[in-house]
Amino acid sequence: MDDTAEKGPALQMTSLLCTLHDHLDDVNWCAFSAKLLATCSGDKTLRIYNTSDFSELSFSPLSGHGYSVHCCCFSPCGQFLVSCSTDATTVVWSMVTGEIEAVMEHPGRSPVRICALSPDSIHMVSGASDGTLALWDFPSKQLRRTGAVNDTTMVACSFSPCSQVFMTGSTYGDLRLWDLNMNQLHAEKNAHDLGVTCCTFAPSILSGGQVVQFRLASCGQDSLLKIWAINKFSSGAYKMQRLHTLTGQSAPVLSCAYSSDGQLLVSGSVDKTVAVYDAKNAVLLYTLKQHERYVTACSFSPTSPLIATGSMDKTVNIWRLEDGCSGHGGKSMSGESALTSGEGRNSAGRLKLLVTDWSEEDVSEWLVEEGLERLVDKFRANNIDGTELLSLTKETLASELLIESVGLRNKLLRKVEELKSESACSGIPDEFLCPITRELMKEPVIAADGYSYEREAIESWINTKNRSSPMTNLPLLTTLLTPNHTLKMAIGRWKTSH
Known part of the structure; x- marks a missing residue:
């Protein structure tokens, strides 16, 4: 189940395809289906676009909510769109006619802040500002179970790819894993200081031996994006472990989303930027700067190399990812493209080199990514490059680099062995x-x-x-x-x- 040898996507190019200016208030969420893009706003409406040319559909905008629309999501087949609002309802819309199929009133009539559909289209969860959760049978639109976390607001929810569990996040800062009987399987307290803002499961399931593993990304008011491993054991027990903390943005991170293959991760921030990461290696690939206010929403298309980002500037930007590795090194960009150069690009470039070709700076970056940042100064002082890194032994670490901690030496050598095994793979990955x-x-x-x-x-x-x-x-x-x-x-x- 260890995926350390998996290579993330090589650096791509990103260009701004178009900007949608139709909403009259903050854009709160955006979501793709195979053929459509949906956006929702504080202006009480949802707008639906055809992803082939981003023309608005004839029945758009959808006007059925009485207050701000906070979240929207498509059913996996794309036949339905679900939206939730301050008006305490979750509405199901037909994407054939634009008509309302059902209106589900949240228990307690509290403003609904988040909604999520299971990948198998059987269940839907809605979360409200009073901390309550409602689990619905989606085909019948009937309420099945309720749950609650006191003294908080539910603002984040995502189903696992197997549809059997879901994660919620709240303004209290905790992440909680639930089963379909509304039993809490795990609570990660203080996952984000000052509050969680969004969470999303990666689409893939990793399995090995007696353990099944999911990946989850979460972001919050602490300006951090975190990647977690959630392990399910054969006993039925769950364990949650933080794998990476991504610091590519300088203000609260409001939204995050995985690409349909799980390779990329995008996030939007109060600092007005959109960050795109190599999710496997936790490397910042590029930062997009086009919005004029907070970036509140982001989504990947499941069928095209497109990202949609929504903002409090009332616009939705559509970005196209293009393979930029044909000799240009990520530098030959159109005038409207918005890649900012920096350490993210250098890190991505390092991933494509043999370890023996790494510079001293590459080694320093690798140490930080592997949680060995305390060794950076020693390695720099001793001019350790890639070749030197691969030749390190217990003896040289102790006697020449003067690393006293046995645990630290052993951890470093394990990581070096992983690098060697990766380099030794000469066949087809x-x-x-x-x-x-x-x-x-x-x-x-x-x-x-x-x-x-x-x-x-x-x-x-x-x-x-x-x-x-x-x-x-x-x-x-x-x-x-x-x-x-x-x-x-x-x-x-x-x-x-x-």
Whole structure:
């Protein structure tokens, strides 16, 4: 289950595709389906756009809420849109007609701040400003269970990719994991000082031995974006561990979202910037600066290399990610592109080098990323570059670098061994091989189990194997396949270099 050897996406180019100016108040949320973009606002409306050209649909705007609309999300098939509001309702809209399919009144009639649909479309959760949660049966729109966390406001919610658990975040600063019976499985107190603002599960499931692992990103008023591992053990117990703390923004981080393949992570901040990270390696790739006020919302398209960001400046920006590795080094940008150079780009460049080619600065950055920042000064003083790093031994660490802590020496040597094993892999990277055919993928797609497969192979499997997952043997809750653009580009670059 250790994914330290997995390579994140190489640096891409980013350009501003268009800006949508239709809302009359703060944009609070944005969400993509396969073909549509939905945005919602303090102006009480939702607006729906076609992602092929970002023209507004004929039935847009949707005007059914009495107050500010805080959140919206599509059903996995894209047939329905769900929105919630200060008016204490959660509304289900048809994306065929734009008509209201159902209005669910929150228990206690408290303003609803967050709503989330399970990936299997069976459940929906709404969270309110009085700390209450409502779990709904989505097909019937019936209330199933309620729960609450006292003295707080629910502002964040996300279902796991298996649809069996969900995470909530509140202004109290805690993250809480719940099952479908509204039992609390885990509470991470003080996950973010001063309050959580958003949380989102990564789309993939990692499994190994007796443990199933999910990844979760959360952000908050402490100006931090955090990545967590949530382990489920065969006993049914859950354990939550913080893997990374990302500090690419200088003010409260209000929103975060994973790409559909889990490779990228985007966040929006009070500092008016949008940060895009390599989620696997926790590296800042670039910072987008185009909004004039707080960035309150962000979302990745599941089918196209697009990001939508919404702001208190009343606009929604659409950004296009483009493969920028064909000899340009990320520098040949159009005039309207908004990449700011800095350490994020240098770090991403380091990831593409052999360790023996690392500079002293590359080694310092690696130490910080691995939680070994206290060694940076010693390494710099002794001019340790990549080649020197790989040759370190217990003896040299103790006698020449004078590192007294046995635990620190052992941790460093373990990390160095991981680097060596990565460098030794000269064959096709395993993540480039289809789990079914074990051949290099040409058209990788992500299935409902979170794994990537060759399209033809998984389609054939689904047609002949009763819709079970090739990796987990569990039922595939949907046959929807999502193109894995990032993986396809990575495979293309690998083929070119080999």
